[in-house]
Amino acid sequence: MRGTLDSGRVGEILREAADTLICPRFRRLDDDAIATKTHANDLVTVADLEAEIFLTRELKALLPGSLALGEEAVYQDPSVKAMLDTDAPVWIIDPVDGTANFARGDTAFGIIVALVKNRRTVAGWIYDPLKRRLFAAEAGEGVWSEGQRLRVTSRGERGLCGLSGCISRRLAERHREQFCTITQQGSAAHDYMALVDGRLDFRLFRLLNPWDHAAGVLMVEEAGGYVRLLSGPAYTPVFHANDGLLIAPDAETWDEIRSTLDV
Numbered sequence: 001m002r003g004t005l006d007s008g009r010v011g012e013i014l015r016e017a018a019d020t021l022i023c024p025r026f027r028r029l030d031d032d033a034i035a036t037k038t039h040a041n042d043l044v045t046v047a048d049l050e051a052e053i054f055l056t057r058e059l060k061a062l063l064p065g066s067l068a069l070g071e072e073a074v075y076q077d078p079s080v081k082a083m084l085d086t087d088a089p090v091w092i093i094d095p096v097d098g099t100a101n102f103a104r105g106d107t108a109f110g111i112i113v114a115l116v117k118n119r120r121t122v123a124g125w126i127y128d129p130l131k132r133r134l135f136a137a138e139a140g141e142g143v144w145s146e147g148q149r150l151r152v153t154s155r156g157e158r159g160l161c162g163l164s165g166c167i168s169r170r171l172a173e174r175h176r177e178q179f180c181t182i183t184q185q186g187s188a189a190h191d192y193m194a195l196v197d198g199r200l201d202f203r204l205f206r207l208l209n210p211w212d213h214a215a216g217v218l219m220v221e222e223a224g225g226y227v228r229l230l231s232g233p234a235y236t237p238v239f240h241a242n243d244g245l246l247i248a249p250d251a252e253t254w255d256e257i258r259s260t261l262d263v
Contacts, residue, residue, distance in 0.1 A: 005063060005115070010125055011134045013058045014111050018129035021051045022096060026130070027105045034103050037075055043099045048072055051095035055113065059091045063115075066091060071211045084210070084238055089117045092237060094211035098187030110189030114214035116237045124215025126189050135193055135219060143196055143219040152225035153198040155249045160260060163253075165202040166191055171261055178260055192216030195247060196223045202257055203247045208240040220247055226254045230263055 025033070025047045033046040049072055056068040067083045070093040074080055083090055091113060096102050098109035107130050115123040126135040135150075137143035143150050155163065164181040172182045183200075185191055194200035196219050205213065208229075214237035217227050227235055230244035244263060248254035 005123065007123065007125075007136055007138065009062060010059070010113065010123075011127070011136060013055065013062070014113065014125060014127040014134065015132070016058075017051045017054050017095070018111060018127060018132075021054060022047045022102075022111070023129050026102065029103060041100050043103050044072060044075070045096065045099060045103055047102065048096045048099055051111070052093055055093050055095055055111075056091070059093070059113065063089060063091075065089070066115075068093060069211070070095065071209070081239060084116065084119065087118065089115060089122075092116055092211050092214050094189070097189040097212065098185075101186045106186070108185045108187040108190045110187060110193070112189050112211060112215050114210070114218070114237060116210075116214060119236050119238060121214045121218040121237050124218045126193055126215055126219070128189070128193065133193075135196065137215070137219040137222045139218065139222070141222070143222040145197065150196045150198075150219075150223050152196065152220065152223045152249050153201065155201070155253050160256060163201040163257075164199070165204070165257070166200060167204045167261065168206070171204070171263075175261060188212040188216060192219055195220055195225065201249060202253070204257075204261065204263065205245040205247075208243060208245055210237040210239065213237070213245060217245075217247075225249055226251050228254060230258070 035044050052070040052072045060066050060068050066089040068091040094112040097112050102109040111127040113125045114121050123138045135145045163179050166183050176182050191203050217235045227247045
């Protein structure tokens with residue numbers, strides 16, 4: 001897709017969605033502006049719905065002939081997942097990642113957008129609406145934020161006890177003492193931003209919807225990190241059922257973390 005896409009314009013579209021549809025509702029949501037989907041912590045707000053409509057329209061217009069797969073559209077009609085099998089470029093959209101945080105007034109939420117073609121992520125963007133910080137990556141061109149190219153922090157001489165990571169609360173209860181810091185943020189957007197700017201060394205994900213991971217995995221790989229499904233293969237931006245995704249600074253550390261966590 002190099003040379004055919006205005007990446008800067010994508011960033012402008014994300015900022016506009018945040019400024020006009022998301023941030024004005026932060027900590028101002030009425031009860032009737034929040035609904036439950038599959039379970040009590042799976043929420044959707046009016047900000048999610050309206051931002052997805054806006055992003056879908058603007059991104060498809062930016063790249064004629066492209067399709068758009070949004071998180072809320074899939075919930076309403078699961079059959080649209082099939083567009084990932086087409087030859088057309090597909091925008092994968094998470095309009096408000098970390099909706100539960102957003103709904104309760106927690107600042108850890110963001111917008112995630114990826115551009116996929118032939119089951120390969122060719123570009124990705126993650127935007128922090130409150131800090132107004134954009135992360136952008138293109139396959140083969142690195143990952144950038146605020147004019148700086150980002151690299152994953154090498155483990156170096158640190159053992160596991162020197163690493164900071166994000167794992168489930170259940171695993172944290174068993175393994176907290178084996179690492180430096182264990183945290184949960186409730187937002188894949190914030191996890192991936194932390195992974196590529198050095199605030200987080202590793203992350204284990206169990207829910208692998210492509211709107212959470214397509215952009216972020218590209219960013220980590222472009223920054224020099226190591227990402228694999230627990231089943232072994234490299235990640236592809238499709239729906240992976242009954243699998244997990246482990247991200248680490250390098251292959252050796254990946255193997256050691258997986259063995260330690262016994263996953």
